[in-house]
Amino acid sequence: MIGVKCMARKYHYDVLVIGAGPGGEGAAMAAAKAGKRVGVIENRQGVGGACVHKGTIPSKSLRHVVKQIIRHKISSLFRTTGDAHIFSYPKVLAEALRVVPRYVDLHTDFYTRNRATIIVGEACFVDAHTVSVKLVDGAKEQITAEHIVVATGSRPYHPADIDFDHARVYDSDTILDMKHTPRHIIIYGAGVIGCEYASIFSGLGIKVDLINSREHLLTFLDDEICDALSYHLRDMGVTVRHGEEYESLEATDRGVTLRLKSGKRIHGDALLWSNGRTGNTDSLKLDAIGLEADGRGQIHVNDRYQTSVENIYAVGDVIGWPSLASASYDQGRAAATNILGQESRFVSDAPTGIYTLPEISSIGQTENELTAAKIPYEVGRAFFKNTARAQISGEKVGVLKILFHADSLEILGIHCFGAEAAEIIHIGQAIMNQAGEANSIAYFVNTTFNYPTMAEAYRTAALDGLNRVKRI
Ligand SMILES: Cc1cc2nc3c(=O)[nH]c(=O)nc-3n(C[C@H](O)[C@H](O)[C@H](O)COP(=O)(O)OP(=O)(O)OC[C@H]3O[C@@H](n4cnc5c(N)ncnc54)[C@H](O)[C@@H]3O)c2cc1C
Numbered sequence: 001m002i003g004v005k006c007m008a009r010k011y012h013y014d015v016l017v018i019g020a021g022p023g024g025e026g027a028a029m030a031a032a033k034a035g036k037r038v039g040v041i042e043n044r045q046g047v048g049g050a051c052v053h054k055g056t057i058p059s060k061s062l063r064h065v066v067k068q069i070i071r072h073k074i075s076s077l078f079r080t081t082g083d084a085h086i087f088s089y090p091k092v093l094a095e096a097l098r099v100v101p102r103y104v105d106l107h108t109d110f111y112t113r114n115r116a117t118i119i120v121g122e123a124c125f126v127d128a129h130t131v132s133v134k135l136v137d138g139a140k141e142q143i144t145a146e147h148i149v150v151a152t153g154s155r156p157y158h159p160a161d162i163d164f165d166h167a168r169v170y171d172s173d174t175i176l177d178m179k180h181t182p183r184h185i186i187i188y189g190a191g192v193i194g195c196e197y198a199s200i201f202s203g204l205g206i207k208v209d210l211i212n213s214r215e216h217l218l219t220f221l222d223d224e225i226c227d228a229l230s231y232h233l234r235d236m237g238v239t240v241r242h243g244e245e246y247e248s249l250e251a252t253d254r255g256v257t258l259r260l261k262s263g264k265r266i267h268g269d270a271l272l273w274s275n276g277r278t279g280n281t282d283s284l285k286l287d288a289i290g291l292e293a294d295g296r297g298q299i300h301v302n303d304r305y306q307t308s309v310e311n312i313y314a315v316g317d318v319i320g321w322p323s324l325a326s327a328s329y330d331q332g333r334a335a336a337t338n339i340l341g342q343e344s345r346f347v348s349d350a351p352t353g354i355y356t357l358p359e360i361s362s363i364g365q366t367e368n369e370l371t372a373a374k375i376p377y378e379v380g381r382a383f384f385k386n387t388a389r390a391q392i393s394g395e396k397v398g399v400l401k402i403l404f405h406a407d408s409l410e411i412l413g414i415h416c417f418g419a420e421a422a423e424i425i426h427i428g429q430a431i432m433n434q435a436g437e438a439n440s441i442a443y444f445v446n447t448t449f450n451y452p453t454m455a456e457a458y459r460t461a462a463l464d465g466l467n468r469v470k471r472i
């Protein structure tokens with residue numbers, strides 16, 4: 001009987017996932033829950049991907065510890081003890097990284113409980129249904145599957161002329177191994193990673209030079225939020241240099257010197273390079289299945305997360321935009337849903353959550369986009385300093401901005417800057433995602449919220465906006 005069963009099985013797995021980051025986990029869990037035989041190949045010891053070992057989780061945990069230190073420093077209660085606490089970067093880092101094994105254990109359990117087999121090794125394609133895995137001991141094994149999901153993620157982009165082996169030159173992976181506390185760090189690349197680390201280091205009292213190749217920080221944000229970020233980074237002591245381009249880097253035992261095309265020379269104790277990422281496709285042997293990655297190592301997919309090879313899907317950072325853990329997990333679920341033959345969602349509406357100090361979050365259109373599209377919109381604003389909750393917590397920096405259609409009152413965009421912005425945005429997102437007239441700014445004045453909460457900011461912003469269009 002067992003023999004008959006085995007013969008009926010053409011492949012080892014129904015679904016084989018390459019990469020156990022958020023994208024791979026989303027795909028593996030959704031397929032396993034539907035009763036599919038799932039295998040997951042991961043080249044790291046421990047599930048979670050770059051997200052858990054090098055990206056989202058360590059950086060957010062680091063920020064959390066730094067925030068605790070700042071609170072401690074500014075609290076009159078603790079200040080009166082007279083303790084002058086110096087927190088070295090390695091010490092703060094060690095505290096922050098404690099979360100990683102806890103997270104790995106928790107998520108390993110998810111795979112185990114759902115009977116998804118984890119194979120530790122490096123995968124590459126043999127053909128559209130066969131993957132070769134180089135196991136930890138060097139042995140090779142071939143694994144077959146009906147469907148394959150590529151969720152191999154990304155890594156920091158390394159320009160050829162920078163020596164990343166130098167002890168003073170870091171990327172967003174190796175910064176988690178830095179063994180000293182620089183007095184002055186240069187961050188090249190003022191994207192999300194650069195801005196978040198600028199907040200972390202300045203929060204620790206480290207002098208930061210943040211070099212931006214564009215004219216403004218995070219140009220995809222609403223201008224007002226972008227300006228607020230620039231102001232607060234400078235307020236924390238970060239020197240932000242816009243419109244600058246790297247020419248060369250000199251790293252010695254004594255420090256680093258970054259030469260810019262403008263002729264400026266910036267000296268520091270260490271450099272963090274945070275200028276873009278590359279998809280992990282180079283070792284996959286995509287040519288064996290007739291696929292090709294683009295210049296940034298990314299794979300093209302359709303709106304079902306399917307590559308040009310019918311049974312092969314790709315999700316997460318390896319497909320490029322939006323390159324978020326949040327979106328990657330949902331893309332993985334969507335790919336699995338497609339494999340199951342069910343209808344799925346193309347993930348196009350992920351909110352932005354940027355964990356600078358203070359944090360930023362937004363969803364929907366910006367003022368510039370609405371103006372360009374000639375949509376008659378109005379703005380409702382609430383300043384955090386005017387809410388009871390912010391008065392109590394002392395976190396008074398921040399604004400919530402609701403953009404809405406001046407006639408229909410439909411919410412078109414929400415932009416938030418300040419403590420817990422990434423949480424606060426979801427209140428508005430829930431209303432914004434309602435169909436038809438249910439998506440209305442009026443919701444926030446017709447609903448009673450808990451008090452004191454930051455939901456109050458929605459009511460204040462809605463009243464402000466409705467007053468402007470004389471609808472109240
Ligand atoms: C510093 C930093 C901070 C971030 N902060 C946030 C944030 O706050 N919020 C947010 O939403 N996103 C954040 N991100 C982005 C987020 O980490 C990524 O979008 C997410 O990790 C992508 O998930 P993934 O599953 O596609 O890939 P990954 O998490 O990169 O996982 C892919 C896994 O596949 C493995 N792999 C690669 N090739 C092979 C192979 N050939 N065989 C076997 N295994 C392989 C990799 O080693 C890796 O473990 C941050 C990223 C960085 C770098």
Ligand SMILES: NC(=O)c1ccc[n+]([C@@H]2O[C@H](COP(=O)([O-])OP(=O)(O)OC[C@H]3O[C@@H](n4cnc5c(N)ncnc54)[C@H](O)[C@@H]3O)[C@@H](O)[C@H]2O)c1
Pocket residue numbers: 189190191192193194196212213214274275276277322323324352353354355
């Ligand atoms: N809180 C979050 O959601 C969060 C936090 C950190 C990182 N991330 C993700 O990690 C990814 C990488 O972040 P990052 O800061 O390294 O990169 P980024 O994409 O934000 O850009 C970093 C810098 O590289 C430059 N750049 C980006 N793409 C370029 C290109 N094609 N050509 C020339 N210059 C380019 C930008 O001008 C910017 O100065 C982002 O896509 C982001 O989604 C998300």
